[in-house]
Amino acid sequence: MTLPTRDSSPDALHAAMVRRLARSGNVLTDAVAEAMAAVPRHLFLPDTPPRMAYSEQDIITKRVTADGPALSWASAPGTIATTLEQLIVLPGQNVLEVGTGTGYTTALLAHLTGMGGHVTTLDIDPDITAAARDVLTATGHTTITALTGDGRHGHPDAAPYQRIVAAGTWDIPAAWWDQLARGGRLVVPLRLRGASYSIGFAHRGDRMVSDTIEPTGLTPMISGEGERTASIHQDTLVCLVWDHDQPISSAALSGVLHRDRAVAVSGVTLGRNTPVDGIWLRLAATEAGCCRITARGPAVTSQLCTPAIPSGSPALVEEDSLAYLTLTRERYGYAHVLGAIGHGPKRHQLTDRIIAAIHAWDRDRTAAPTITLHRGTPNTTRTRIITKGENRLTITP
Incomplete structure (x- = not known):
């Protein structure tokens, strides 16, 4: 400010x-x-x-x-x-x-x-x-x-x-x-x-x-349609937010943060105040289980869950496995290194896919995807279709 x-x-x-x-x-x-x-x-x-x-x-x-x-x-x-x-x-x-x-x-x-x-x-x-x-x-x-x-x-x-x-x-x-x-x-x-x-x-x-x-963070209209929110840890320390058309079950993820853990580092550095929205959009365009993870202070300080942005970072879910974008500080200097942390049986596959999205974004950080809203179902088999009420949405990276 x-x-x-x-x-x-x-x-x-x-x-x-x-x-x-x-x-x-x-x-x-x-x-x-x-x-x-x-x-x-x-x-x-x-x-x-x-x-x-x-x-x-x-x-x-x-x-x-x-x-x-x-x-x-x-x-x-x-x-x-x-x-x-x-x-x-x-x-x-x-x-x-x-x-x-x-x-x-x-x-x-x-x-x-x-x-x-x-x-x-x-x-x-x-x-x-x-x-x-x-x-x-x-x-x-x-x-x-x-x-x-x-x-x-x-x-x-x-x-x-x-x-x-x-x-x-x-x-x-x-x-x-x-x-x-x-x-x-x-x-x-x-x-x-x-x-x-x-x-x-x-x-x-x-x-x-x-x-x-x-x-953006503009005021939402008063409507709860379309999104689901659920805790995946006791005391709501860690929550997920996803859309109604996604194959995500919070019950399947209960206790996932205490399961086997994988850490992957991309080698891509991030300066102070650099947004990660481009990574999030790439994941949304290609991944059925792309969603939002939030972690409250005690979860972060205890290292239970350390998203890149605790108030909301991209995550991937597949069945009973979870991975999310994270940051690690370089040993020297102020830059951070982007990475991924995964839990559950498919933790390695999910972290690898986040790392791939990081590298794709890093090759052209200014590239803007095209988001198209369709009235009815578009005639495409090459692009993932996101269902929103009566509309359908596609993202072309």
Whole structure:
């Protein structure tokens, strides 16, 4: 988290945020830079100190209970800027936003569409909608319609939309397909094999094809469909998250971390803050048992389970065996070496497959796979098909 240290007035903090986003690469186009400079973020976070409002962090704005999980939050400015760059909003366009939040992103969208465009924003929580509508009205935004409703149904009265941007979801509702104009763009954080990626899709009739993929942690829509979560160790120290279409049984993995163990080292080094999402996507594209493993502090410190990222790392499951991505520190320096740890009868095969994915990723770390959503079942035998509700998804590495 970076906090400005000089002039702490809202205007100065706002200007510093815009400069920071330009240096970081989150902002690439003049249009997004101008929008970020034109809309004061602190006005949409009235209960948050301006220094925090303009810092690079997510800010929780509503919880289920006073000390419960977050129900809504304002994503960090860099995340929002990246989303806007993926969306490529043009003046005069009709835009649907699913998940209003504070209304800050709504205002940015309105700036990008201009007076000739329109933004419809939906949120399922009437309190969130009302608060956002108030601040949008107070800040003079007249080309926005803020409504309360289930975003999965979209808003057909104002369709078609040239752009749709949504909160995180596990699947793409049929309404979004129907309400997005052919050739339009959809940007959505999509849950995939336990990970979440902000994906920019181009609508091509019976397909949506990705052209940008970014790791993300945006607010999920309220829906539990599609994913399964289960502990594989007592006291929920270690858990797996997988999709409903996967041949994974938590009962078969009970006690797996105490079975025979294999450790494989790739020799591939990883610098500080280097993402491993490319490895995860390669595994998702090729492995039926690719999922997410999480480990709480006591499991990590006791060496019971040491994923590369304890809050969520890629893992492979096959029947009663498990392997996951891990890191070991080099003896000298700050770099880490990627590897895999496996347990169970097929531990060696699973760790070998993770190591192969690491090496494939290392040969071209900037390579972006293509994710394609299909309405119905695609005609292919060469690519693994991932089932998501009524949609099917394929990944081409």
